[in-house]
Amino acid sequence: MDLKETPQGFLIYVTMAAFLATAILLKTRWKELGRGFWFAGFVAALVSLVYRGIHTEHPPMQNLFEFFLCMAVALWPLSRLSRYQTGADTDFQDAVLGLIILFPAGFVFSEELRRLPPALQSPLFIPHVGSYVAAYIILARSAFMALPLFKAVGPLLPGDPRYGELFRADAVSRQTAAMGFVLMTVGLFLGSLWGKICWGHYWQWDPKEMWSLATWFMYGAYFHCRLKFGLRSPLLLAVLLWIGFLFVILTLTWINVSRLFSGMHTYA
Amino acid sequence: MGSMKAFFNSILNVSVAAWLCVCMSVGSVVLAFLGATRAGEWMARTPNLVAVGLLTLGLGISGLRAISRKRYDSSLFHVGCALIMAGWLVGQVAIRTENRDHPVNGMMAMIDGDRSDQLFKGPRLDTFVGRVPFTVALEKFTVERYPPRQADEEGAVKEYRSRVTITEPGKAPRSEDIRVNHPAYVKGFHIYQMSWGSSYDALGRPVQYTVLQFIRDPGLPVVYTGFAVLFAGILWFASRFFSLKKGGA
Numbered sequence: 076m077d078l079k080e081t082p083q084g085f086l087i088y089v090t091m092a093a094f095l096a097t098a099i100l101l102k103t104r105w106k107e108l109g110r111g112f113w114f115a116g117f118v119a120a121l122v123s124l125v126y127r128g129i130h131t132e133h134p135p136m137q138n139l140f141e142f143f144l145c146m147a148v149a150l151w152p153l154s155r156l157s158r159y160q161t162g163a164d165t166d167f168q169d170a171v172l173g174l175i176i177l178f179p180a181g182f183v184f185s186e187e188l189r190r191l192p193p194a195l196q197s198p199l200f201i202p203h204v205g206s207y208v209a210a211y212i213i214l215a216r217s218a219f220m221a222l223p224l225f226k227a228v229g230p231l232l233p234g235d236p237r238y239g240e241l242f243r244a245d246a247v248s249r250q251t252a253a254m255g256f257v258l259m260t261v262g263l264f265l266g267s268l269w270g271k272i273c274w275g276h277y278w279q280w281d282p283k284e285m286w287s288l289a290t291w292f293m294y295g296a297y298f299h300c301r302l303k304f305g306l307r308s309p310l311l312l313a314v315l316l317w318i319g320f321l322f323v324i325l326t327l328t329w330i331n332v333s334r335l336f337s338g339m340h341t342y343a
Numbered sequence: 344m345g346s347m348k349a350f351f352n353s354i355l356n357v358s359v360a361a362w363l364c365v366c367m368s369v370g371s372v373v374l375a376f377l378g379a380t381r382a383g384e385w386m387a388r389t390p391n392l393v394a395v396g397l398l399t400l401g402l403g404i405s406g407l408r409a410i411s412r413k414r415y416d417s418s419l420f421h422v423g424c425a426l427i428m429a430g431w432l433v434g435q436v437a438i439r440t441e442n443r444d445h446p447v448n449g450m451m452a453m454i455d456g457d458r459s460d461q462l463f464k465g466p467r468l469d470t471f472v473g474r475v476p477f478t479v480a481l482e483k484f485t486v487e488r489y490p491p492r493q494a495d496e497e498g499a500v501k502e503y504r505s506r507v508t509i510t511e512p513g514k515a516p517r518s519e520d521i522r523v524n525h526p527a528y529v530k531g532f533h534i535y536q537m538s539w540g541s542s543y544d545a546l547g548r549p550v551q552y553t554v555l556q557f558i559r560d561p562g563l564p565v566v567y568t569g570f571a572v573l574f575a576g577i578l579w580f581a582s583r584f585f586s587l588k589k590g591g592a
Binding site for chain 2: 188254257273276277289295335
């Protein structure tokens with residue numbers, strides 16, 4: 076834990092303050108003000124990311140610090156997109172998620188500048204990392220959207236008093252998970268292609284590759300279960316979405332940091 | 344015919360697929376703990392190749408069956424995965440049938456002016472692997488650095504570049520720059536800028552050497568076809584979800 080006494084740190088803390096204000100105000104009667112802070116937080120996150128990019132002289136996607144800054148920027152647009160698509164209001168949940176994401180960027184990860192090594196100089200760098208940034212954020216949001224499904228015991232039937240709420244939770248979490256799954260597949264596919272061009276093999280059995288594949292399979296299991304059981308077992312769907320999300324968290328934290336899993340992907 | 348259909352339906356259904364996904368997810372985590380080298384070696388063992396072959400078959404059949412159900416995205420998706428795994432199996436067969444006239448993976452360590460068609464492996468690159476059907480001559484190896492951020496340090500490496508002349512029998516020699524992320528492709532071999540170092544030549548003068556890696560994978564076209572099919576499937580799937588009406592899913 077240490078405070079970043081730099082312009083970069085200042086920008087991150089401003090973003091966090093805006094996200095915190097959003098989360099608090101959305102639970103009071105000043106909701107419109109909360110939405111104002113939500114947009115302001117996005118602008119601050121964007122400024123923070125652009126500043127980083129200019130400062131480090133390459134696309135800011137090289138290490139975990141930069142990856143987390145990217146994720147914070149993605150939140151507000153994704154929030155708007157899912158409201159447009161499904162009508163779901165996820166501003167509060169996304170602002171809290173933003174706070175959680177920026178915490179390690181603001182207080183844990185080092186902001187040391189590093190030059191882009193030859194291996195990362197590729198047109199596939201931004202699409203590969205970018206699709207994973209978006210995928211992980213979207214899958215996290217999907218897990219939060221599925222939270223009401225944990226309340227369900229047994230099959231969900233139209234006569235149930237909570238039918239409307241749970242039906243909706245299933246619909247939005249599934250649509251969001253589908254979007255995340257698409258981006259995760261694109262990231263995996265681009266990574267594979269890049270691996271062939273850069274390292275000589277499209278699949279190296281590298282620990283991070285294996286964890287990403289494990290995550291992918293877990294969401295594969297979710298979609299097959301959703302297809303098979305539908306709303307007959309909402310609890311199972313919620314559990315699978317949360318296991319998938321747990322894998323995402325592990326991939327972003329433990330797998331990146333632990334020496335146990337060091338391999339080709341050790342850039343962070 | 345009917346009984347065969349019933350048989351396929353009993354082993355290739357959504358429940359089995361869900362279970363397989365969970366099992367492979369857990370399996371992937373286990374392999375992550377083994378580390379890349381041991382995981383790769385374990386997967387290359389015969390029983391696992393057979394298992395991957397069966398899975399490929401199952402995915403392929405499921406994918407083709409999905410066409411009759413008009414689930415085209417699902418079809419492309421499963422067939423794409425099957426093709427990628429089939430391509431991987433072709434690569435594994437090539438590794439097993441490798442010989443000195445048909446190597447699949449080896450390296451050349453060279454200093455400026457060297458010419459060779461021989462591949463080596465091992466930590467000291469002293470185990471002969473075989474010959475490639477062309478010769479490679481290193482014209483010049485260069486290392487380019489970023490300007491240092493502090494005056495007292497050496498800048499980080501920006502680029503490794505091996506300028507080579509490739510001579511295929513019966514063809515005019517051609518020059519190519521091999522860099523990280525820019526391999527050359529000659530007669531089925533991708534040539535990669537793999538490594539480099541400092542050493543001394545026969546007269547004791549300091550020289551920089553480059554290590555080029557040569558990889559041949561006859562399964563690659565199948566894998567790339569699988570990538571294309573999978574990508575088409577995922578776009579189809581995405582468009583289906585994006586075109587959903589507001590408020591419904």
